[in-house]
Amino acid sequence: AQSVAQPEDQVNVAEGNPLTVKCTYSVSGNPYLFWYVQYPNRGLQFLLKYITGDNLVKGSYGFEAEFNKSQTSFHLKKPSALVSDSALYFCAVRDGGNQGGKLIFGQGTELSVKP
Amino acid sequence: KAGVTQTPRYLIKTRGQQVTLSCSPISGHRSVSWYQQTPGQGLQFLFEYFSETQRNKGNFPGRFSGRQFSNSRSEMNVSTLELGDSALYLCASSSEGRLRGEKLFFGSGTQLSVL
Numbered sequence: 001a002q003s004v005a006q007p008e009d010q011v012n013v014a015e016g017n018p019l020t021v022k023c024t025y026s027v028s029g030n031p032y033l034f035w036y037v038q039y040p041n042r043g044l045q046f047l048l049k050y051i052t053g054d055n056l057v058k059g060s061y062g063f064e065a066e067f068n069k070s071q072t073s074f075h076l077k078k079p080s081a082l083v084s085d086s087a088l089y090f091c092a093v094r095d096g097g098n099q100g101g102k103l104i105f106g107q108g109t110e111l112s113v114k115p
Numbered sequence: 116k117a118g119v120t121q122t123p124r125y126l127i128k129t130r131g132q133q134v135t136l137s138c139s140p141i142s143g144h145r146s147v148s149w150y151q152q153t154p155g156q157g158l159q160f161l162f163e164y165f166s167e168t169q170r171n172k173g174n175f176p177g178r179f180s181g182r183q184f185s186n187s188r189s190e191m192n193v194s195t196l197e198l199g200d201s202a203l204y205l206c207a208s209s210s211e212g213r214l215r216g217e218k219l220f221f222g223s224g225t226q227l228s229v230l
Contacts, residue, residue, distance in 0.1 A: 032216055043119070043205055043221035051216040090158065094216075102148065102171055103219065105158040 002027045002095045004074075006106035013081045013113050021076040021109045023091030032094035033074045034103065035065055039087045047089075050074060061085070081113045116141060119222035121206050126227045133194040136225045140187050140208030146170075147189040148219065149181060152203040161204075164189055165211075193227075201229045 003026045013019045025031055032051055036044040048059025055067045065076045074091060088110050092103040120139040128134050140147050148163035148171075160173040164183035181191040187208075193200055203226050207219035 034218065036221075041223070043121075043223045044207075044219075045221070046218040049216060049218060102160040102163060102173065103150075103158075104160070107157045 002093045002104050004033075004091045004093050004104060004106040006089075006091055006109045008109050009107070010110045010112065013111070015083050015113050015115050016080055019078050019081040019085070019111065019113070021089050021091075021111060023074045023076065023106060025072050025074060025091075025093050027093055031067075031074075033065075033067065034092040034094070035059065035063070035074075035076050036090045036092060036105075037087050038090065038108075044090065047076070081111075083113050083115055086111055086113045119206055119208050119220050121204075121222035121225050123225060124223065126225060127230065128196050128227065129230050130196055130198060132196050133192065134196060134227060135190055135192050136204055136206075136227075138189045138191075138206030138208075138222060140189070140206075141220055144208035144210050144220070145187050146209045146211060147183055147187060148207050148209075149189070149191050150205045150207065151175075152205055152224070153201075158205075161191065196229045198229050201227060203227075 034049045035047040038044050050067045058064045091106040122137045146165045149161040163171040167183045178194045183189045203224045205224045206222045209217045
């Protein structure tokens, strides 16, 4: 069965510092990995995805993620954090074949960026 | 283009009642999926509809049901409400839902409180 794990419930970063939100995955076959962000009282917004190709994926709002097959990881990164990046971040893997499917989410990591 | 619209935004019900939540996908999107979000269980997949047919179903009891109309709008129904059904219910749409690399567009959700 496909699964993702986010080992940190919370990450605290000072504004201007680099940030990393960790995600590891377990899949059979090729992984289709996603990062979504959720701001308070809102739905989820797509940040980026990995399907195939370059291991470094660039996404919205200056975020990027590094796919590492040997470590089965897909960590989200940003070189310089902003206070407005404070939100709940979810890593997800796509389950199912090309007849529909679902996203399996990690438990989420709350990112707090302090001025 | 308007985003995914969910109504109502908030609902308060009592145990034993039933509730219907509504979701209007992005224009042109034919796949609609539903997720339940709770602090304890995180984000869990409920079901997915495509062209008025349920294509995938998660591990929820039969009290949870849904349907999709010819205009792709979707409703989900929960009968005989239990306290544990209190959650944020998120609807997501995508154009086809078949491709594993396809991203989902989420609504802001319906916050259901069962008293």
